[in-house]
Amino acid sequence: MGSKKIDIVIIGAGISGIAAAYNIKNKCPNKTYLLLEGRDSIGGTWDLFKYPGIRSDSDMCTMGYRFKPWVGKKVVADGPSILEYLKEIVSENKIDQNIRFNQMVDSASWSTEKKEWSLTINSKNEQTTDHITCDFVVFCGGYYNYSQGYRPKFLGENDFKGQIIHPQQWPSTLDYKNKNVVVIGSGATAVTIIPSMANETKHITMLQRSPTYYIIGPEEDPLGNFLRKYTNDKLAYIVVRWKNILFSQWFFFNRARAQPKKVKEWLIDQVKNKLGPNYNIEKHFTPTYNPWDQRICLVPGGDFFDAINEKKATVITDHIERFTEHGITLKSGKLLEADMIITATGLNMEVAGDINIDIDGKNLDISSKMFYKSMMIADVPNMVVTFGYTNASWTLKADLTAEYTCRLINHIDKKGYDYCVAITDETIEEDGVWLDFTSGYVERAKHKFPKQGAKAPWTNTQQYLSDLFAVRYGRIKDKDLKFF
Template sequence: MTTTIAPAPAQERRSDRSEPQHVDVLVVGAGVSGIGAAHHLRERFPDRSFVILDAQDNRGGTWWTHRYPGVRSDSDLFTYGYRFKPWRGPSIAAGEEILGYLDEVIAEDDLAGHIRYHHRVTAASWSTENRRWTVEVTRGDTGEQLRFITDFLWMCQGYYNHTRPHRPHWEGMDRFQGLVVHPQQWPEDLDLTGKRIVVIGSGSTAATLIPAIAREAEHVTMLQRSPSYFLAPPLTHELAVTLRSLDIPEDWTHEILRRAYSAEFNELARLSHEAPDELHTFLMESMRPLLPEGFDIDKHFTPRYRPWQQRIAIVPEGDLFAALREGKASIVTDTIETFTETGIRVGSGEEVPADVVVSATGFDLSAFGDVDFSVDGEPVAFPERVTWRGIMISGVPNMAYVFGYFRHSWTLRVDLVCDLVIRMLTLMQDRGATMVVPTLRPEDAGMQLRPWSDPENFNAGYVLRSQHVLFKQGDREPWTHMLEHAQEAEILPKADLEDGTLVYR
């Protein structure tokens, strides 16, 4: 993959020093989570110093590293956008539009001077004696080793490895004469004109990519081992069209649409638990009229799991189904037996011809960016720790993290988490506390520990294959996470920060 690395701005270069730099709050990650956290810090603590470190060469996280054709959000932007920043575009937006939105937040909050690109955090060590984190950083464009010291560490680095996608190995790949690419590492000069493409996978990436490349390719085949659920909403909510035609202020439109979309997805979440068969029927029947006549919907679009045990893929205006109707794309539901010189042979014996194979096979989860953590000289083994409300980790002082929703828009939780962390920092300030650490109470000593994600709740492949590197959850509040947005919107703003599970010193 060819990547153009822009030189670091002069302001950034001047701020890098070989001696340790101290900041009150250190934010790791300049994507949606980190920029959101920085906004709340600027708003509530204008006198506190902070820096945002990011290993990439630009802002945006996923939206910077993912550059495959058609890349877009599969969440509506009224909920994926921030609560404090109205979204003015279509409900479903392309990656470039989302980057533009983040650029506006960076400019309006004057964050550019706080962001350090090419800065990969490798280790973080806490000292109770000094009440500070020492953070080791490698500067990727120079190889320089840097050190930051901070009173509070805020991990906003996302949840997967940006440089190492999940790449299964299939029999016969070495003899395939074509090209195999992963969407996360899309070649900038890849020309698909007139090519036969096989996209392995059936999730959101495949559903986004296929309509975009079908326009130029000879044919695109989606090769899936098992189907996914799909939903085909309009590109822009009809309510947004109505409100904008009435010249309603954009911040009103944003809030109204944010509530409307939240209500819709809260209802889908409720049905997925209380009436999964009813939701399955709704999803199947909403797709049926959009598919080619005689299409085998039971074989190609009926998943093995109940609705929303994995994420529902969004195909705005049904563009994936349009590619199927026009004959530009097709679906093969089968297992891969082997790659051949000219394609892929599946379990039925059929050979699917291919000039290019796209492995839309997802990613592997990463525990806090694979940073080596230690507390008072002892390494932190996260699989032995328990989450506190999906925001902090037991026994790890002065460290919070942002992890969004799987079913709802990620950013809905960013705002809620930021509110709670700011409230906690305010409480520490008022109490004169320099340290806060989530601590199991005596009554929690025999608590049953559960996996990071209960497979009965959410069982996507990238979750199941990464459970062993992630922390646990308990069987009671506040040691649980993975709640629905409707629950957390009630719970987190009222969460008792002095119930004994957070120990202040």
């Protein structure tokens, strides 16, 4: 097919892509845009994952968009409700008219001579290759591989007579009723699946190598319910949104960095209060790392701990020796019987969708570059990469990135430029990986990440308030961002 010219191409139709499309449509109304989605539906994570109990891992007043109040009563929403919320936005704003589904971007090439991007796209359904040229590219494909989750191989897997399931490929007809189920892993997916399945399984066990931090949050927000009753949805949303931003960032995250021991005690005390004095908290729920060195898992209403108290679920902290015909043999020598094993072992991270990118014919190695404002790869013209917060709702940063993209594009037009590029000759600090997180899925992919500089705007602050002022009110042009 022949090449088609679009002003702006957005890659991905999940939370980030919808935020970008909404902002471009409303703040760059004279621009043409196209949203390319590799799957056959919008929603990203919320359309992909189908495991029992799937829900948000942040409150919906911060996970929802600034421009679209979340009006559901539950502040931690289930996956289908989140997907419906996203579909409403797409329909209300006619974004669906600008989406092409089943389009996999294979490569992106920038030409300084032509001052444009050329994208090579493979259509999954038609098995054809298309080419699109555009002025600006916005990567919104999330941070993990959608086709395959992280799945370590275990000795003796073929000996096991039951089913082995990864949550990313959950069968729609899976029957776990009255079965002994073992869930390998202790992250957000595991503590969501376990209470959701516990009422139907014979017994369900969480098998972890080491403990994780959990925070018990309410299923509903009393302040939000009060304000909705006596004022309106919009005001209630704004107030609760800012309350939660200030708590999660100023109190919780910043205090965890300044006083990790106190925050650790507070988190573990929550678990002690749920499980009682006779439970071995030290072994099963006391991590060796500090809070926010890895993401803290939200447990709404404490349902995971309720399943333990009701003897429907068990936590075992041990290492796997091998799979056997009837379960798992642990390094301690214990045999853990199972009819079904769920490998909640994490994700395979990607940066910019792991798409092949070249600048004037030279292949781009993102890991050798710095990340300007955590939005633009150094030395790459007219390209923004959306990557949400790890210590707060993903949507907060996605929304800011979309807003900044529009300011940038409008500045280019107003001043008569063709493109912009972030440039630095600053020495990269030693071990200056942009995402300083010790979670397994991050550690496995650190070789892919861009670098972090020693000072702004090349640092990853993970601070919404400072990012908000910089994005919304800061100067577009600075010494590190060049326009041509």
